[in-house]
Amino acid sequence: MDLFNIKSLLSERLGDDAVIPMADMSEYCSFKCGGKADLLVIAEGMDELRYALYVIAGADEMFPSCGSCSGDKCSICESSEACSGCGREGKKPIPYMVIGNGSNILVRDGGYEGILIKLGEGFSEVEIDGTEVRAGASALLSKVAKDAAKEGLTGFEFASGIPGSTGGGLFMNAGAYGGEMKDVVKYVKAISRDGMREYMLDVSELDLSYRHSIFGETGDIITEVVYGLEKGNIEEINEKMKELAGKRTSKQPLQYPSCGSFFKRPEGFFAGALIEGAGLKGLMVGGAQVSQLHAGFLINKDNATATDVINLMKLIQNTVYDKYGVKLTPEVRIIGRE
Known part of the structure; x- marks a missing residue:
């Protein structure tokens, strides 16, 4: 090869x-x-x-x-x-x-x-037809939310601040503030890993659950997502998006590089609360830090390396498990050579 x-x-x-x-x-x-x-x-x-x-x-x-x-x-x-x-x-x-x-x-x-x-x-286009929103896989979720709001379509406000793409958001069934992709997706277009087959899947075939979709198993590539929204009041939609933006600004460390919430939510708990309860808020390993604003966020505070972030992750996992008996699983996908 x-x-x-x-x-x-x-x-x-x-x-x-x-x-x-x-x-x-x-x-x-x-x-x-x-x-x-x-x-x-x-x-x-x-x-x-x-x-x-x-x-x-x-x-x-x-x-x-x-x-x-x-x-x-x-x-x-x-x-x-x-x-x-x-x-x-x-x-x-x-x-x-x-x-x-x-x-x-x-x-x-x-x-x-x-x-x-x-x-x-070429995968970033967003088209709207009635209450149906068609978005290429590289279109930002924030753009989809803004375009939908301009047309008076409601249901996508929760995703307006998620810093991911349409394809990535569907891949992990991204969500925030009580909403998630499975609530708004109608169907998906995809291509097989070998490039030989293009197909569509209805939302019922996507096996969407917390931070999971069927594409995690198949390895096939999402190329387009079609959402089904509802007609709403433009002023109310914009006000909702403004409210959510205010919450993010006040509670999330948006001024530092990060991947958002680093850990999946363990059943019955909130990862950030466990991390803070274990006394880890503000902890640094190299240039990586547990955010002092929101303990669920790991940030690149000072020229962190990926190794800094991973070592901080492991320290958090061990400490939280020792204190609470809860295993934290990263939401972030870590890839590459050990």
């Missing part, structure tokens, strides 16, 4: 600016820290995404044996041994995944071994 060959094919079709080797993921993640991805691919539209997935997933077939070996020792065969003819390593599929707005992901300092795909501007 040859990353260089994959890069060459993708650059030829997508352009060099869309295929970035050793991409610094701190520039693409809201925590503003983390390592580099071996390759970052920006897919500006469906054609580009389809092609990128096809190339990456089908690399085994596209790069056959070098011809100077018997084949049974080549990286393209089923053997895990090295090829004596071309010197390639044994067959090892290149990991790849699609990221959204980077607001709920942390790349370890060792970087991501493989390919990260980010959806570009």
Whole structure:
């Protein structure tokens, strides 16, 4: 498996600016820290995404044996041994995944071994037809909320301050202030990991639950989400969004890089309350800190590394478990080399 060959094919079709080797993921993640991805691919539209997935997933077939070996020792065969003819390593599929707005992901300092795909501007359109809102997977949830409000559509106010994309929000069934994606989604368009199949799923098929959707299991990629909202009063909708914005400003450390609420809510508890009760509010590890404003937020206070954040996370988990017997699970997806 040859990353260089994959890069060459993708650059030829997508352009060099869309295929970035050793991409610094701190520039693409809201925590503003983390390592580099071996390759970052920006897919500006469906054609580009389809092609990128096809190339990456089908690399085994596209790069056959070098011809100077018997084949049974080549990286393209089923053997895990090295090829004596071309010197390639044994067959090892290149990991790849699609990221959204980077607001709920942390790349370890060792970087991501493989390919990260980010959806570009072609996936950011928002269209409204009656009470139906159609949004591309890279459209920001805040934009969807604002566009819906302009048309007097209610039901999406809760998402107006969630700093994620439409696709990312659906992937984790994001929610806030009593609302969540499963309350407003009608259906979703997606593409299979190999780029060969595009399909639609009704909300009843998405297996939406607390911070979970079916896409966590399938690995397929969300390309578009369609929401079903209701007609409302524009002034009341804007007032509700203003009220929620005020709550966020007063209770969340928005001036620092973070991924929002770091931990999932344990059943019967609030993560922030447990962390504060354990005396951890304001605690720092390196440049990472438990916010003094809201203990459920871990922030990049002073040039934190991803390792700082992870070590702070582990310290919190151990302390809270020792005190309360409750296991805290990160809501943030942590990826990359250990």
